[in-house]
Amino acid sequence: MWFSLLILLVYLSNSGGQRILIRDAPPVTIRRQGVTSGVEVTLSKIGHRAWMYLGLPFAQPPVGNLRFAPPNVDPLPAWSGIRNGSVHMPSCMQDPQMLHNRNRVFEALMPNLQIRMSEDCLYLNVYRPEGAIPDEKFPVMVWFHPGDFHSGSPSLWDASVLAAKQKVIVVTTAYRLNIFGFYSDSSSEASGNWGLLDQVAALDWVNQNIDSFGGSSQNVTIFGQGSGAVCVGLHTLSPLSRGKFQRAISMGGNVLQRIAITTFDTETVLEMLADNVTCFRNTLTGCLKNIVAEELYKQGGMLTHWGPVVDAVALANGSRDPFLPDEPGILMAADGLNPAAHMIGFNHMEEAYELYDKVDAVESIGVTRDRFENLIREMVDEEQLPGGQLAPMIASEENCTLNVDFVLETVIFRYGYQANDPENLRGNYVKLATNKKYGSTAFRMAIFTSKRSPTYMYRFEYKLRTTKVLVVPEWIDAAHMMELPFVWGMPFWTNLQNIDWSSADRRMSENMMNMWTNFARFSNPTFKGFTVKWEEFKGISPKVMVLDKNLNLSFPDQEYNFWADYYPKVLNVAMQCCQNVTTDGASISSLSLVFLIFVPLLLYSFPIDLIHISASW
Template sequence: MMSKFKKRIQLIAKMLQIVLLLLQTTLTLTAREPKQVTLVNQGTITGMYITRFRTKRIAAYVGIPYAQPPVDFRRFTAPDHADLPQWEGVRNATIYAPDCMQSDPKKEDVQNPLRKHDELFAKLLEAQMEEPRKKEYSEDCLYLNVYVPDDLRVEGYPTLVWFHGGDFVRGSPNNINPFQLVLKQKVIFVSVAYRLNIFGFFSTLDNAAPGNYGLLDQIASLNWVKNNIASFGGDPDNVCIFGHDAGAVSVGLHLLSAYSAGLFQKAIAMSGNVLSPETVNIARKEIITVDKVANAFSCFRTPTDQLLDCLRRVNYQALLDIGEPLAEWKPIIDTGFSNVSGPVIPDLPSKMFKDDIFTPVPVLTGYTNMEDALLLEKDGSGDSGVSQREFDVMREEIILADITVDNSSCFTNQHHIQDAVAFFYKPIPPTTNETVLRKLFLDFYTDKVHGATTYQLAKHISKHAPVYLYRFDLKPFSDIANEGIPDWIGVPHNFDLIFTFGLPYSALPEDFSKWDYRDKSISEIVMKMWSNFAWYSNPTNSGVIIEWDAFETERPGYLIINRQNFTMSTPETVNYKAFEFWTDFYPKVVEIGTKCCKETAEDNGSEQMLPTRMLHSLLYLYLILVLLS
């Protein structure tokens, strides 16, 4: 009888142990805070859980400082990340930091307009939020956010470090919600704030203020990731820098900068290319900007130390309101500016890539099929065509920007360069159909600005590391995503991000049914390919049955992402001849044409006329042979 009683007691004790263990597990799973993390030379932080449907969640640590506040004497200096901000106790990393100083643009703002594609995409993002985030701006803005999967792995997670877009004058690391990417693909996502506009890119063109602070902020954030990501479960030797628009240009510049070398192992650049026209400023064109800034704030222009003392006393809001409209703020080639540190950007990106001066890492890059189509909308009717005159004027203005000459006698030569481009893109047979002309103009602009530069970048990098190219032709099936976009437009700028970040899964409960199931399925595939690249340097390594070949000069393939399927490009789907025109033939036409101008300006004798005519004839003959070959 006693032995039965003892057995019963033992059984009850075991059951209690199991119940207690289950309770502990349940408490762990329903904990209101994720694990605390101790940061190197800073202190301990606590984060928060972001949840969906109660059962799905990721851990988020937001508003983490990665450098000292760039205020007062630190304004217009490289970020101070050697002596990081520190704190006692546990810091609350659950509140987003303000965005870096920027104007809040309006569509009707003539000086700094909000582009239609940015306006529509911002509305779509806001529709995904329960409460639209209040816009706050501060000069003290060097913070980042870390999003981590809510499970444990033996091996470290790869880390995607996100640099936002916004033409280097606006943007926020807090707008994109990486919940689906982190939850489903098991990657760590870090989004970074960096200084913008005059705060991030003013330079005195010497050692006093060399410039490029926004890029140096990004580099400081990569150093922080290198030192701390293991504490979040990440692998510090598997970091992928990732950007869109100006963020993608930043990614390209990090491939070139010696300061960034070793801080990342792969790169993704979406809808932005460091080889696109005028991505960086050059010193001789920026001298006038320094003069304008000095005059605007009534500061002495020289010595530059005194100019900086004056500018550092200017109220931050006044510096933004008066200073931002004075120039087109962007990174600058800073060779020779400083006698105590090396340049961030030593030379023109095109020259550095040509000379093989870059970090050879795997790259995934591409663009949408109608990046700039919404810029052609004139009256909001949604069906605005392009007349022959508009076509010619817009094309000529774009080409004129490439021709830098100092003498009016070059007018004739400019015409010959224009004629070469017009000949390549003229409609055959001739037409006055404004819809056809609109398509031709978009092809011209997309080929020149996006397609050819992506092609050229791949030709440089693929000699040393794998490159995966794509063109995003897939317009969402869901009406909620296409609101305000005319039927004739494919995928405008920003709208590939719908699939990259799983927006169809991020809708509010009342909008969840508005997303077509096909958009959800496609988003799963795109997120998988992008995260595969972060994990394995190959977008189709795991979980997708898609053929995506790395780019080779002899086999220059793009993955064409469209509604039918995802397939490698053919000469019918990608105009390789146009890319060769822009990367090989057109630069020769411009170089010879402008050189001829200078020679003519130096010597106006009649003996110059015959060689010039012969040159023009040869150029036309060469162009015809290229087109007919």
């Protein structure tokens, strides 16, 4: 035991962790597995203690013949004696540099962060408040980490403050990533979605065992950010996840985004992979199971964007039930959602750092008119690629041509009308990119979910005040992932001694933790402790809570409808296919296009000032 405590102390000192070791937490007996120890930690900034139980296996190691297979949970890993629950187990296979690149906040907080990796990685961590268990037991929140399905680790997400301060149990779980988690050869032998099936296994473990830790298996909330939020959405649609949770929170990502389902030329990728690892294509899957994990990642981990797939096609032979029977949008439209209350949201400037990284001198001089138009042209061109909105039409028709200039002019009319100032164009581009990718898809998802279950939508606009955490450019407020320090209570982490968090940041974190756990406990984010009432999102009267220094319930931006409803019509009109470009033998004229697009766009974009615009036209 002394050796394990030494390891824990070394881990804390290396990671910049927040905890101060006091004593062992009470041991817990886990059914069919054994007894685990835990650690009690003190959180001096909030005056509470938490018990944490780390590195608990929820499936057999996914190695050898279990690589590219559903997690094996029968039997669960078992042990004799008392298992050491004081240290994190290795993270799943990935590129450590990618982990750093995708986590600006963590890179700023813990620049020397190091993680261990192994293919044997199916472990979860349980954080709970110290002390007696309430009669109704603690609500449970299960976290799916972000990382674009290629990177991430549960060990980054210390839930001690969230659990202890809010009196909830938080479970952070690993799941297989990149080629290990999402390899598919489009057959029943390797149908894909292994990482998602790992999450199902973790939810099963929670349902069967969380009561041993004081949690309620009837009060489970799944929550995630980025690709973790996509996972949340996929579980709300999967028949394999039905009944395993009661609430769902999607933050800065959702299942209707383009990244939710991976699309690539499967045969081309598999041929390349076979060449890289010197395997025959017709025996590739079996051959891959015999390759050392590090070599497999090196040769195939970044070969394509591995991610979720509709596995029902590969499993049409009925060998087992699919995780995802169809495309998310189709399932939602067919009322295929699992029963669960929803909280869905995004950040005001999700795409700000994408622009920051893409455009030179964007901070100092903004975005020129030419660059603004080129960025939109690139966006429109991507609609024709796999996963783009026009990809299905292109696949089903021959000799289709997109009038890119027509779509470009429509979007510019919406976002660049009479705007030439580089700073304004910079803001307009971030706004359109954010609302296209995040806002409109979150809005569409809320429309679907609100028909079946209580739904709450938010837009996070708060700008981090504590500059020692991350120096945020003046023109950026709430970029991608910037809500996470507040949800996870980082201003109250004890061992971040070099950071003097502002009182405003601490208050914002208090509010965010209260809202998230109110939702987990009551299915209502402002049920307790708030004077502002967060009204449910309803299709006939949609309301969005703006999360800033002052909370403000408002109606959604018109931008959401523009991208969700109007933009697809623009693309359809601009897509000219052989059998669709004529009406009674005559080509659609430019004047017809004007009436189809620009006249409604005037009414849509500028309903109040239409007379002025008509005169200027």
